[in-house]
Each structure stands twice: as structure tokens, then as C-alpha cells.
Amino acid sequence: METRNFAAALPPASARPDPPVRLRLSDGLLDATQAALRDGSGGVVESTVLWAGGALDGSTALVSHLLLPVFHSRRNYLTIPKQERVVLANFLRAEKLLVFADLHTHPHQAFLSEADRARPFSERDGFYAIVIPDFAIGEAAAGWRFYEARSGLWDDVEAAARVDGWPL
Numbered sequence: 001m002e003t004r005n006f007a008a009a010l011p012p013a014s015a016r017p018d019p020p021v022r023l024r025l026s027d028g029l030l031d032a033t034q035a036a037l038r039d040g041s042g043g044v045v046e047s048t049v050l051w052a053g054g055a056l057d058g059s060t061a062l063v064s065h066l067l068l069p070v071f072h073s074r075r076n077y078l079t080i081p082k083q084e085r086v087v088l089a090n091f092l093r094a095e096k097l098l099v100f101a102d103l104h105t106h107p108h109q110a111f112l113s114e115a116d117r118a119r120p121f122s123e124r125d126g127f128y129a130i131v132i133p134d135f136a137i138g139e140a141a142a143g144w145r146f147y148e149a150r151s152g153l154w155d156d157v158e159a160a161a162r163v164d165g166w167p168l
Contacts, residue, residue, distance in 0.1 A: 001087050004032060007064035011054040013096035019126025020148060020157070021100060022060040023051070024164045030140045032066055033103060037136035040068070041105045046078040047071070047136070048104040050088070050121065051128075052097040060164075061100050067091075075107055077115065101128035105135045110145040112154050123149050128162070141168055 006026035033049055040047030048071050053064040070084045080088075092099065102121035106113070110131040120129055126148065133143040146162060147154040160166045 001070060001084065001091065002068040003091065004066040004068070005064060006032070006066065007053070007062060010064055010097075011056050011062055014055045016098055016124075017055045017057065017059050017061050017126070019150070020059075020162060021126045021128075022164065023100060023128075023162055024056065024060060024062050025168070026053075026062065026064050029063060029066060030168055034132070034136055034140035036066060036068055037103065037105050037132055040071075041073075041135040043135050043137060045075055045135075046073040046105050046107075048073075048078055048080065048102060050099050051101040051103065052092065052099045054096070054098060061098070063100060065095075065097060067099070076113075078104055079119070080121070099127075101130050103130040103132060105132045107135060109133055110143050112145070112147045112156075117154055120149070120154075123152060125149055125151065129154065141166070 006029045037047050050067040051063045053062045069080050071080045110133040129147045131145045146157050146159045148157045
């Protein structure tokens with residue numbers, strides 16, 4: 001796993017904000033996310049990254065870290081192996097970070113597929129699955145779709161309602 005920190009200082013460790021979680025993105029995170037997804041997909045396979053950080057208050061989180069896990073993928077399939085999930089969990093615990101979203105690419109349209117719904121990174125209420133179209137070859141944030149976990153279901157939500165300053 002590769003990690004990238006985009007914040008000079010992190011908020012003190014605290015409880016996860018209550019859903020719906022409002023995200024505040026650290027400077028440079030969005031462009032780095034798009035580049036990592038584009039590079040990881042090579043225009044031919046799905047790729048993934050995670051957004052992690054800490055709670056600023058009871059409803060807002062600072063996304064300070066971009067996590068690039070080891071994954072296996074094909075054009076229409078992606079999985080993070082169990083051993084990599086253990087590495088991720090140990091890192092998050094050691095650094096006192098929380099994961100707020102998994103982001104992954106699709107070959108064409110951005111939508112949450114049946115496979116995505118069946119095997120999400122997390123089903124915790126307030127967790128986001130963000131899907132990026134066209135293997136992330138476009139501009140950062142263009143065409144991204146946000147889905148929020150709520151009681152085991154995934155609701156399509158407006159990014160502007162969940163991310164400070166969206167569209168960026």
C-alpha cells in the first residue's frame with residue numbers, strides 16, 4: 001500500500017462523524033486522486049483508492065490521506081485482497097485515521113454496479129462509494145457519482161451536498 005498525506009496537521013483522533021458526513025478535501029487531494037486512478041487503470045482495467053482522515057466535528061471530516069492499496073482488477077472487476085485489507089486496517093489504527101470513501105473507476109459510465117453493491121469496501125452508514133467514469137482519463141471530478149451507505153442500501157447523493165466547495 002502507498003499512502004499520501006495532504007494535510008500539514010490532522011485533527012485530534014475522535015469518533016466518526018454522524019451521517020451524513022460532510023467531507024472537506026485537503027488541497028491537492030482531488031487532482032492526486034484523479035491521477036492515481038488514471039495511472040492505476042492504464043485505460044484498460046478498474047482501479048481504486050481510498051480517502052481517509054479525521055473528524056473535525058460531529059458532522060464534518062477532513063480528508064487528509066489518499067491510500068493506494070494493492071488490488072486485482074480487470075476491465076469490469078476489482079478486489080482488494082484480504083491480506084491488503086489487513087495492512088490497511090493496521091495502518092489506519094496506527095495512524096488513528098478513519099476511511100470515509102472508496103473511489104474506483106469504471107470503463108464508461110459512472111454507476112454503482114451489482115458487484116459494487118455486493119462487495120463494498122465498507123457498508124457503514126455514511127460511508128461513500130464514489131465511481132469515476134472512463135477509467136479516470138477526464139478532468140478531476142468530471143462525471144463522478146457519489147453513493148452513500150444507509151442501512152445496508154446505497155443511495156445516489158449529490159456531491160455538492162456532501163463535499164465542501166463542490167464542484168471544485
